[in-house]
Amino acid sequence: MDHHETELMLQGYGLTTAELFYRMPDYRSVLNSFVWQEYDLAPDHPKLFGFIEFWQKEIEGPLHSVRFTHRKMIAPGEWRNVTGEFTLH
Template structure:
């Protein structure tokens, strides 16, 4: 799906910052930034990524913080019928 199609279906940009412990040095925290288009309030893509992290990545998660922003609301989209060019 294109970005515009996702926005029209109600998706918004979700940004998450993951804080995790280094596998070899458990006292050291590192961070990872993740962005994807997701549906609020359930955030299925974010929780799928968290499940993937917990099962496949060696560094255990310390915490996750995220923000969600719908970039396009239903009343903000309009179809343009024509085009006017000025030379």
């Protein structure tokens, strides 16, 4: 995990994972899935809904359904500074 991701988590972002089900443009009876994952803010999920809008404008495969989950990795109150470390054999 890089420094940027930690800053996002401290600002309240959590990991959002979405599975988008879409139909093939040439074969409407075929249903495929695409997994998308990004740090996003709940409950509004601006990045997820922005991606869905992009899909609807730019991708030929029409969306059938979307299911997603959101998980906060850490919260600002869970962060603590460690000043020492002890090693036990």
